[in-house]
Amino acid sequence: MVIVMGPEATADDLASIVSVVQSAGVEAFVSKGVRRTIVGLVGDVTQLDAAALRGMGGVRDVMRVSTPYKLVSRENHPERSTIHVGGVPIGPGTVTLIAGPCAVETHEQTLEAARMAQAAGAALLRGGAFKPRTSPYAFQGLAEQGLRILADVREETGLPIVTEVVDARDVELVASYADMLQVGTRNMQNFALLQAVGAAGRPVMLKRGMNATIEEWLMAAEYIAQRGNLDIVLCERGIRTFETATRNTLDVSAVPVAQRLSHLPVIIDPSHSGGRRELVLPLTRAAVAVGADGVIIDVHPRPDQALCDGPQALVDADLGELAQVMTDFPALLGKSAAVAADGWVTA
Amino acid sequence: MVIVMGPEATADDLASIVSVVQSAGVEAFVSKGVRRTIVGLVGDVTQLDAAALRGMGGVRDVMRVSTPYKLVSRENHPERSTIHVGGVPIGPGTVTLIAGPCAVETHEQTLEAARMAQAAGAALLRGGAFKPRTSPYAFQGLAEQGLRILADVREETGLPIVTEVVDARDVELVASYADMLQVGTRNMQNFALLQAVGAAGRPVMLKRGMNATIEEWLMAAEYIAQRGNLDIVLCERGIRTFETATRNTLDVSAVPVAQRLSHLPVIIDPSHSGGRRELVLPLTRAAVAVGADGVIIDVHPRPDQALCDGPQALVDADLGELAQVMTDFPALLGKSAAVAADGWVTA
């Protein structure tokens, strides 16, 4: 059972709730988020009277949820959610194209990549300033300098930015620049980081761990939600299997499965799953066709000089076809490509 | 290196070839197929003069191939192949819908399922008479009685039939009824069966082993090809991973990867990979969008009474949407749904 408190709830309201719950022998997990406070109840809740709880001061909602993830479950939230990032929707009626360079290297490269993204119809710009790399000897990103470049390019292009954060200690810094925080596949179960982004007051894109089940992925989202942040977008990016012809195996089935279990939007990263340029467009078509709410794609003006993942970045010659896919395929599903809301000015 | 002999080649032609090859210290694998004889050369072929070999009596072609699979490789066969099954094409210009019941149970059920298949636009009928089941106590299929039902339903509907063979000793029997032989996922490396269907004079659908790499899948196809049968269609049907929300993980990336490596058509089975009805249509859309040359789908008039895999079979209510997918999605890729060639009369 989960109790959602309204913004008007006082400390006394909360104390009363906790007291009632504990006297029934049930444990109360209180999470004070930026926008709301949530009380998760764990234990035998059959003795609790949901109606009475709902009538107590400051209570907005009381939900019985049978799944281990509660706030992100679709069980008590049948309508699928739309998340807004700098005025751009990600949700059921649209397909959102997020594109940009894997890593921010220079201002020039980032701006060129952003222009490529726009040419293909992207509504959001991706780009990494903090790069989690398997090797300590590989390029680790430009850190805050990279964030500044992203902010400048946002200024020049109007594209809100999505960028990864890899350390709980950097969340505040990254959130001061980014429109959306990305949690990468290796950090899907970095619970300290999940809690930090849950408290950061920014939408979060949560990549699926490359060996995570869909249930574990939703439990990771629950960590963020429990801190009061429900602006979460799930991103499938390929799982690890025995197959070696592709970097990872894109699990397209995860999209309809996760959309049935959770109200959160689900997008696909066809660049990192395949790891090869020639697979990006076919996998993008499959992503839109299977019902993904968006795709996130690497583009680079000069992939042979890229400091990270060049072999999977789309180049200029691919943009026309990508734009075509983003026009034709959503239409067959009664959707349209997402664009920024009129009059929206990005941070 | 591979030497393909023409149908006019004599025993003496063959003996001469083998003698030349062996005198260069290279081993010759002679495979006499129904339509052609193939000589695979293994060893250090650098001393052999391809042009001289090409000039010898009965020789149709001499190919240097760097991949371990040679006859099915696209290296010397850049054009993608189209296979015909009872007049129905499976290949690059079309998307072929194969549908029917997982298992043949009765004449009535099979005929009803075939009518459902036709309503959705299917050009070929699937249906199992020999069922490989994990448990010896599960329904194993009607055997020859099932084949007779399939033949009767073909008569009534005009749909050519695709059916599985699980034992090399049954290949001749099944081939006497079927338009296309299916080799199932558990038999992908049953080399005796592969060689038997390679010699059967019928097109073969080769399902990917649920733990096979794409390279192993192509090697299995090579076993069939080496017996002189190149009428092979590859079928991706999901691989085994740690994820338990779906029966298997559909590997859509395998389609573009296999199509680049091999000239053979590649189709997808969205029913067996997901194992759940509500996933079939999304995965079918993804299959067509990623570029599959066809899909094979379970339909059943009364899935709750099905003797095999009822939970994944589409029902009447799904057929309209399936038909729509088969019309709309191929068109975006410049393809059309496959239909039987005019005037073709199935066996």
Added chain:
Amino acid sequence: MVIVMGPEATADDLASIVSVVQSAGVEAFVSKGVRRTIVGLVGDVTQLDAAALRGMGGVRDVMRVSTPYKLVSRENHPERSTIHVGGVPIGPGTVTLIAGPCAVETHEQTLEAARMAQAAGAALLRGGAFKPRTSPYAFQGLAEQGLRILADVREETGLPIVTEVVDARDVELVASYADMLQVGTRNMQNFALLQAVGAAGRPVMLKRGMNATIEEWLMAAEYIAQRGNLDIVLCERGIRTFETATRNTLDVSAVPVAQRLSHLPVIIDPSHSGGRRELVLPLTRAAVAVGADGVIIDVHPRPDQALCDGPQALVDADLGELAQVMTDFPALLGKSAAVAADGWVTA
């Protein structure tokens, strides 16, 4: 529920049983094996009176079994079984060393390898005459000529032989030479082959499929048992995972798990799982320590010239250490290395 008939049971006894069962609406699977006839009951058996059935003519035993595998389950057979192969036990009190060349190449090579096996304390000789190979261009074994070599070497050394059969059509032939039939990992779900070896009157070693769950492995054994052959030894040989440093990942946990679920002996193949010579001895120690009832190991007099899997074969220099392991480690578990029963003369 499973009914085991005694050897004295008549056709009338069997017909009576089937009639009683069917009149209760339960399906009866009759399997006439070489040594006994088994009736598997599938359906709602709650209406059947086990005591009454036990009293009917020709009935040896009636078992209620909750697992999907019944004859190989430990549920009604708490004592672990010992299987005898040419007088050599494989079972709980002993650790049986099976060794020999991966493939039989020549009489000389096979005899040398058999002498190596004996030097290490092997009680059984392994050697393949039919080799299932991923590539149709790889050495496929000497077939019957290889079987004759094995029989000759058995004559010379006294070692009973274990050899693989890959085609149901060859079972009779192989059984006429071999003391134990091996079903390989790729054929674990080749149900036609399982049924054929189930009827062959020889002990069977059933390798685990490289992507098979333990339950599926036991179901495969059930296919053999259902034909009346319970002389089955399970062999764990590594499963397929994402790790590429070893050919497969040896699943040592499968030994205690399978031994709890089934009464059949379980052995380990450390050669094929690791695929590298330097791993064979450590994995052999782990195999014995975890409780395996035996190990099967590749040895070769000249591995650099081996036609199959040379890199994993032990050489002369390793035999002393292997012999030491087979002496020391079983003793710690209160077991001893298996030897042929006194006075036993192999076929």
Added chain:
Amino acid sequence: MVIVMGPEATADDLASIVSVVQSAGVEAFVSKGVRRTIVGLVGDVTQLDAAALRGMGGVRDVMRVSTPYKLVSRENHPERSTIHVGGVPIGPGTVTLIAGPCAVETHEQTLEAARMAQAAGAALLRGGAFKPRTSPYAFQGLAEQGLRILADVREETGLPIVTEVVDARDVELVASYADMLQVGTRNMQNFALLQAVGAAGRPVMLKRGMNATIEEWLMAAEYIAQRGNLDIVLCERGIRTFETATRNTLDVSAVPVAQRLSHLPVIIDPSHSGGRRELVLPLTRAAVAVGADGVIIDVHPRPDQALCDGPQALVDADLGELAQVMTDFPALLGKSAAVAADGWVTA
């Protein structure tokens, strides 16, 4: 190439080195650790004169390493390392038993578990104060209160303590109590945490990610080493596969493989890999037999009341057999169970 500076090296020594390296067009990664400074060189190092570098001020060693991990590679460090934790060795000549409760719950429970650990011959005490849990609603550990309990129990028993840290911000705190820091499987690629423990001046136990290749595991260790901390013990704890009968699949082969590639000690966690009490002793025997330098095992006085992973904890009745295993099996490999060095007083 890697340059290891001595403790006597000055800032000027370091600047000279970097200058020489950069003028050859090679990138220098300087890592100032607690005990030593390391300069990793990335790029084309063929122009650099290793002998000249070795002669420069403050340089202790210059190593050419072909593997992507350099400091932990065995290539330039053929002797296997022994790490000391509170006077207890973990390394090639010994087998170290680490035991204790999965989670610290109360002082009484921790002390009882520590006494159990000692009864079985443990030289180190494990126990979690920070628990990374899949669900935000599960017990997350007692945090600093748990660390204090561990310190008290160390006082009472003399056992040095091993405990997990899950957040880079907590490393200093945990290091102020612990004798060894543990990085868990979900954090193996939490690079911020790896760098933090690399700088903490305490030995580190690095668990293998449940989907990490051995190479990725060694790269993660390199992140720690690069911060100047080479007191690293690798811990194999099972990988994720398709098998569901065990929680994870213990990869015993990883021990000899990692020991050949790296000079670091490698231990096994048989409790978390199997996830079932009855598997712990067989897997412990396998671990010692395959050559592991230690094992880490859950024990609990009342597992049915455990707040975390009770089903896998050993109980009193198992301790005698565990002690026996720790005596008998190391002896067969010429090793002995590790004990604290005489006269050592834990922190």
